[in-house]
Amino acid sequence: MATRPIDSQGQSINLDIGGMTCATCVNSIEKALHKLDGVDAHVNLALERASITFDPSLVTMPHLVETITELGYTVRKDHMSWVLSGMDEEPLRKRAMEAALSVAGVENVQINAVTGILSADLIRGVADSGKLTDALQKAGFTVKLKKSNELGPRSHEMASARNRLLLSVILTLPVWAGMIHMLFDTGPAWLGNGIMLGVFATLVEWGPGWGFIRRAWMNIRHRNANMDVLVASGTLAAWGLSLYDLTVHGPLYFDSSATVITLVLVGKYLEAVAKGRTSQAISELLSLRPQETRRLNARGEWDRVLIDAVQPGDILQVLAGERFGVDGIVVAGAGSADESMLTGEPLPRDKTVGDRVTAGTLNGTSTLEIRAERVGRDTTLAQIVRTVEEAQATKAPVQRYADIIANIFVPVVIAIALISFASWGLATGHWRFAALDAVAVLVVACPCALGLATPTA
Known part of the structure; x- marks a missing residue:
C-alpha cells in the first residue's frame, strides 16, 4: 500500500495501460506505484486499466506515468x-x-x-x-x-484576408474621392460632405479594421506590444480626431485612418497567400494517404474499413492502382510499386513476398496482400508530414529579429507621440494642433516594412 496515507483531498484517475500480458505484469505495476508516497493503485489485466488514487501534494501525475513507462509498459494517449x-x-x-x-x-x-x-x-x-x-x-x-486529415485553416484565412481587403478598398474609395474633392475642388459637391466621409471611415475602422483592434487588445492584455497595437492606436487616433474636427468644422483626416488600414490589409493578404503556399506541401502529402482499405476478417473475408481503424498485424488487400495506406510487408502476390513520392525514382520497383511497402506509394498492376507494421502517426508518410510542419514552425532569424525589434519599436513610437503631444501642447497652448502632431507620428509609423514585409518574407 501507499507509504503515506492519502488524505481526503486525494485525486482518482484511470489509466489505460498497454503491454500487460499476465498477473506478473499487474503485480509489478502495483508494487512500483505503491512505493510512491500517497499512492493507492489497483490494476485490472482484463480491462488493461489502472485505477489510481493519489495525493497531488506528494506525487504528480507525470511521475505516475513515468513510473509505469520505466517498467516497459505504455500509458495510452x-x-x-x-x-x-x-x-x-x-x-x-x-x-x-x-x-x-x-x-x-x-x-x-x-x-x-x-x-x-x-x-x-x-x-x-x-x-x-x-x-x-x-x-x-x-x-x-x-x-x-x-478532425483527422482535415486541412489547416490557411485556405479560410486567405479567403477572409481577401474579403477584408476588398471591403476595405470599396469603403475607402469614397473617402479618397472626398479628400480629392476637398483638395482640388473637383467633382460634385456632395463628395465633400463630412458626415458621409465620417460614415465610410467609421465602417472601415470598425469593419475591416476591427481585427487590428481586437488583436491589439489581446496583445495589450498579454503585455505584448506588436504592430497591431500601433496600427490600432494610430488609426483610432486619426479617426477620433477627425470626428472631433467634424463637430467643430475643422479639417478632416478620415482618409488617413482608412488608407492605413487598407495598406496594412494589403500586407496581411500577401502574408496569408505566402503562408497558404507553404502549407500546400502538407495538403499534397496528406492527399496521398487513402481513406479506406480492405482488411481480412476472422472468417477469411475482406471488409472495407477506415484506414484509421487498421492496427499493426492486420492483413490488408491493395488492388492495382491503389495507394498503400500503411507501412507493411508483402505476404502474398507479386507486382510493382511507384515510390517516386519517396525516392524520386520514376521507375516502379518490383515487390514480392517479404518486401516492404510504404504508405502513400502507388501499387502497380497486380493485387498485393500486406501485413501492416506501422500505422497512423508511425508511418513514413506521417513522419514526413511532421518534418514539414516542424520546418514551417521554425522562425527565420530575420523574423525572430523583427519580433524583438517590434516589441521595442512600438512602445518607442507611442512614447514619441505622447512626448510630442505634451511638449507642443505645453509650449504653444494649442492642444488640438499638438494632438494632430501626435497622430501624425502614429500614422506615419503604421505601414512600415517591419509590419508589412518581414512577416511575409
Whole structure:
C-alpha cells in the first residue's frame, strides 16, 4: 500500500495501460506505484486499466506515468489537434501553451505558427478534448477541434484576408474621392460632405479594421506590444480626431485612418497567400494517404474499413492502382510499386513476398496482400508530414529579429507621440494642433516594412 496515507483531498484517475500480458505484469505495476508516497493503485489485466488514487501534494501525475513507462509498459494517449487564431504572435503562442499545459493529463504540446494548429497528447482516462478546448477558450482564443486529415485553416484565412481587403478598398474609395474633392475642388459637391466621409471611415475602422483592434487588445492584455497595437492606436487616433474636427468644422483626416488600414490589409493578404503556399506541401502529402482499405476478417473475408481503424498485424488487400495506406510487408502476390513520392525514382520497383511497402506509394498492376507494421502517426508518410510542419514552425532569424525589434519599436513610437503631444501642447497652448502632431507620428509609423514585409518574407 501507499507509504503515506492519502488524505481526503486525494485525486482518482484511470489509466489505460498497454503491454500487460499476465498477473506478473499487474503485480509489478502495483508494487512500483505503491512505493510512491500517497499512492493507492489497483490494476485490472482484463480491462488493461489502472485505477489510481493519489495525493497531488506528494506525487504528480507525470511521475505516475513515468513510473509505469520505466517498467516497459505504455500509458495510452490520444494525439489531437486544434485550430487557433492569433498564433502569429510569440506571446500568444506562449499563452496558449500555458493554458493547454494547465489541464491535467495534457503532454507534448506543440504549436505550429504557420498552420495555426496546436497539437497535444491527452492521457486516456485523465484528459479529454472538452477540457482542453474550455481552457483555451478561457484564455481568450477562438478554438476549433481539428478532425483527422482535415486541412489547416490557411485556405479560410486567405479567403477572409481577401474579403477584408476588398471591403476595405470599396469603403475607402469614397473617402479618397472626398479628400480629392476637398483638395482640388473637383467633382460634385456632395463628395465633400463630412458626415458621409465620417460614415465610410467609421465602417472601415470598425469593419475591416476591427481585427487590428481586437488583436491589439489581446496583445495589450498579454503585455505584448506588436504592430497591431500601433496600427490600432494610430488609426483610432486619426479617426477620433477627425470626428472631433467634424463637430467643430475643422479639417478632416478620415482618409488617413482608412488608407492605413487598407495598406496594412494589403500586407496581411500577401502574408496569408505566402503562408497558404507553404502549407500546400502538407495538403499534397496528406492527399496521398487513402481513406479506406480492405482488411481480412476472422472468417477469411475482406471488409472495407477506415484506414484509421487498421492496427499493426492486420492483413490488408491493395488492388492495382491503389495507394498503400500503411507501412507493411508483402505476404502474398507479386507486382510493382511507384515510390517516386519517396525516392524520386520514376521507375516502379518490383515487390514480392517479404518486401516492404510504404504508405502513400502507388501499387502497380497486380493485387498485393500486406501485413501492416506501422500505422497512423508511425508511418513514413506521417513522419514526413511532421518534418514539414516542424520546418514551417521554425522562425527565420530575420523574423525572430523583427519580433524583438517590434516589441521595442512600438512602445518607442507611442512614447514619441505622447512626448510630442505634451511638449507642443505645453509650449504653444494649442492642444488640438499638438494632438494632430501626435497622430501624425502614429500614422506615419503604421505601414512600415517591419509590419508589412518581414512577416511575409
